[in-house]
Amino acid sequence: MNSNIKILSEVDQNILINLVKIHFSAFKKFNLRPWKYKDFIDFLNSGFKVFYYVSEKKILGFIIVNCNLDFIEIITIAIDKPHQRKKIGNSLLQYVINYGRLDKFLYIEVAKNNYGAIDFYKKHGFNICSERKNYYLIHSGKDRGSRIDALIMKLIL
Numbered sequence: 001m002n003s004n005i006k007i008l009s010e011v012d013q014n015i016l017i018n019l020v021k022i023h024f025s026a027f028k029k030f031n032l033r034p035w036k037y038k039d040f041i042d043f044l045n046s047g048f049k050v051f052y053y054v055s056e057k058k059i060l061g062f063i064i065v066n067c068n069l070d071f072i073e074i075i076t077i078a079i080d081k082p083h084q085r086k087k088i089g090n091s092l093l094q095y096v097i098n099y100g101r102l103d104k105f106l107y108i109e110v111a112k113n114n115y116g117a118i119d120f121y122k123k124h125g126f127n128i129c130s131e132r133k134n135y136y137l138i139h140s141g142k143d144r145g146s147r148i149d150a151l152i153m154k155l156i157l
């Protein structure tokens, strides 16, 4: 157990505002649609689990998962940009891996051009198992309106 990691069990406006900011900071460079407060509410209402990482009373990152009977889907993981590469993502992902039961597998969809995240998942034993063509819509920037393929990566527990 990692005492820096908390579970968000009910709507907490202050925490959710922080998660929106962190998501924006982490994903800004990919020009995808920024997630809004309402997206997080929808995740909570769908029964997805939100784990967030706190250090010195500041939230530095989070992971959202959809737990099913035999698999866990990672909806996303995001670390505040200035705090990336400090093993916070590592702690959150490991927490979720330990949270899953032995007969489960985990999977994640990741944009094909997100080389950092692909390396991150490979480091944790995930393998690419399939691809979804034209999955992510570019929301802004010079490629606005075009689409990026997604890779599906899987970890058997």
Ligand SMILES: CC(C)(COP(=O)(O)OP(=O)(O)OC[C@H]1O[C@@H](n2cnc3c(N)ncnc32)[C@H](O)[C@@H]1OP(=O)(O)O)[C@@H](O)C(=O)NCCC(=O)NCCS
Pocket: 026, 027, 076, 077, 078, 079, 080, 083, 084, 085, 086, 087, 088, 089, 090, 091, 108, 109, 110, 111, 114, 115, 116, 117, 119, 120, 121, 123
């Ligand atoms: C990907 C992400 C979650 C990783 O979390 P993190 O706290 O920054 O990464 P960690 O410090 O735990 O990294 C652990 C290992 O993963 C690999 N890794 C992580 N980020 C990487 C990057 N950008 N490039 C290459 N390898 C990377 C490295 O092997 C790293 O170990 P090292 O630093 O000793 O080399 C985080 O960088 C992030 O929020 N990125 C933007 C959002 C995103 O892409 N989310 C995933 C969507 S599917």
